[in-house]
Amino acid sequence: MHYSCKHLKSVTFILTCEYLQLTLLCVTSLELGAGGGLVGLSVAKGCKINGPLYITDQLEMYDLMQHNIALNGLTDRVKGVLLNWGEPLSQEIVDFRPNVILAADCVYFEPAFPLLHKTLGDLFTLCPEATVYFCFKKRRRADMQFMAKAKKAFHVTEIEDDDRSIFSREKLFLYSFTSKR
Numbered sequence: 001m002h003y004s005c006k007h008l009k010s011v012t013f014i015l016t017c018e019y020l021q022l023t024l025l026c027v028t029s030l031e032l033g034a035g036g037g038l039v040g041l042s043v044a045k046g047c048k049i050n051g052p053l054y055i056t057d058q059l060e061m062y063d064l065m066q067h068n069i070a071l072n073g074l075t076d077r078v079k080g081v082l083l084n085w086g087e088p089l090s091q092e093i094v095d096f097r098p099n100v101i102l103a104a105d106c107v108y109f110e111p112a113f114p115l116l117h118k119t120l121g122d123l124f125t126l127c128p129e130a131t132v133y134f135c136f137k138k139r140r141r142a143d144m145q146f147m148a149k150a151k152k153a154f155h156v157t158e159i160e161d162d163d164r165s166i167f168s169r170e171k172l173f174l175y176s177f178t179s180k181r
């Protein structure tokens with residue numbers, strides 16, 4: 001795995017990738033807040049997926065996403081796409097209709113919580129059978145407010161695995177979200 005990013009802070013992708021290794025097959029998947037694309041690119045390289053994968057972020061991260069896609073020889077399977085949380089989904093994403101959504105370390109900036117929440121809701125409206133794999137490191141108390149709101153809007157399940165106690169000590173959590181509809 002080749003990766004170029006100046007500010008790699010998150011290790012939460014490990015949880016996501018290890019879990020998804022077992023579960024991803026026939027999917028159209030989309031990563032929210034991909035940053036340099038570490039999670040999505042790891043999934044594309046390490047998991048048995050046979051569908052395309054979109055990694056998404058804001059304009060500031062676009063060139064880095066494209067750079068890392070090319071660096072890993074994944075231009076045929078992974079596409080970097082702009083997706084600003086809280087804004088209407090682009091026609092391209094509506095047409096793509098992802099059924100697996102990845103979000104790692106996207107709960108870190110309180111003003112963005114409602115925007116992320118709205119985008120998750122929009123993605124469930126688009127594809128009610130979608131599953132979101134949602135991984136984050138709890139840094140401050142407000143982070144749990146995001147989860148409290150998510151639990152009201154979506155079915156939220158904490159994913160158990162053998163290493164959960166280790167990750168819990170580091171305040172790293174992995175959940176799946178599904179639609180209540």
Ligand SMILES: C[S@@+](CC[C@H](N)C(=O)[O-])C[C@H]1O[C@@H](n2cnc3c(N)ncnc32)[C@H](O)[C@@H]1O
Pocket residue numbers: 009010012013032033034035036037038039056057058061083084085086103104105106108112115
């Ligand atoms: C802490 S980084 C996590 C990056 C990557 N998922 C990881 O785990 O290494 C959070 C990412 O969310 C993105 N982000 C923040 N606010 C956003 C918004 N309003 N719309 C889309 N992406 C946003 C940032 O640009 C950043 O890349």
